[in-house]
Amino acid sequence: MKFAVLVFPGSNCDIDCYKAVEAIGEQVDYVWHTATDLSGYDAILVPGGFSYGDYLRCGAIAQFANVxxxxxxxxxxxxxxxxxxxxxxxxTEANLLPGALIRNTGLKFRCHGTPLEVVNSNTAFTNQYSQGEIIDIPIAHGEGNYFCDEETLAELKANNQIVFRYAGETNPNGSVDNIAGISNKAGNVVGMMPHPERAVSQILGSEDGLRMFTSILNAWREQHGAAINS
Structure with missing residues (x-):
């Protein structure tokens, strides 16, 4: 399997994503924002950071990049x-996922470990987790407050598109319905505020994020008739 890690001016989690893919033993390339061909890749990681300095809105300029x-x-x-x-x-800015990310309710940048509930374990990104499992994944954001209108929220629930929620009373940013991550209707596009790529080894404080990457690999291998045994 071959992964692409996109790199925008201002990305700062691209190396973390690259190392996470290396940890599962698969091929990975950095791909610059000017790229015009991703046909050689099976999965695309859009990393954290401050693309284009987060001018206008977070992600608002990056959505227009060639890639x-x-x-x-x-x-x-x-x-x-x-x-x-x-x-x-x-x-979300590129309309690949519904809703928007706005300023944290406390108006502070939050950076710490966060317990997440796996709401939907039946996705290409979560098949190595158990339904309802609580995992430890760090956050690092100032604008991670997920917002959508009531109609969109009802659709997310009806289509089982809510992938992660902040567990219990730990919502760090005011996200509607404690949402920490969602998918598109097809289930092949997932966005999340917490950083699984920063939780791939106990030396980092948690290795719960590693299973996101092995889940993607498992889904791809099942598509190709060779599921992993892990």
Missing amino acids: MNEVKKAADEGKYILGICNGFQIL
């Missing part, structure tokens, strides 16, 4: 796309 046209094509083709933190913001 995003290719991300949209890849999404339509059913390839796996994971947007993390700023990547989640970019995917």
Whole structure:
């Protein structure tokens, strides 16, 4: 399997994503925002950071980068796309995911470990977790407050598109319905504010994020008739 890690001016979690893919033993390339061809990749990671300095709004400029046209094509083709933190913001700005990310209710940047509930374990990104499992994944954001209108929230629930929620009373940013991550209707595009790529080893404080990457690999191998035994 081959992963692309997108790099925008201001990305700062691209190396973390690259190392996470290396940890599962798969091929990975950095792909600059000017790229016009992603056809050689099976999965695309849109990393965290401050793309284009977060001018205007987080992700508002990145949505117009050349590579995003290719991300949209890849999404339509059913390839796996994971947007993390700023990547989640970019995917909403590009209308690949519904809703928007706005300022945290406390108006402070939050950076710490956070318990997440796995709401939907039946996705290409969560198949190595148990339904309802509580995992420890760090956050690092100032604009991670997920917002959508009531109609969109009802659709997310009806279509089982809510992938992660902040567990219990731990909502760090005011997100509606404690939402920490969602998918598109097809299930091949996921955006989340917490950083699984920063939780791939106990030396980092948690290895719960590693299973997101092995889940993607498992889904891809099942598509190709060779599921992993882990």
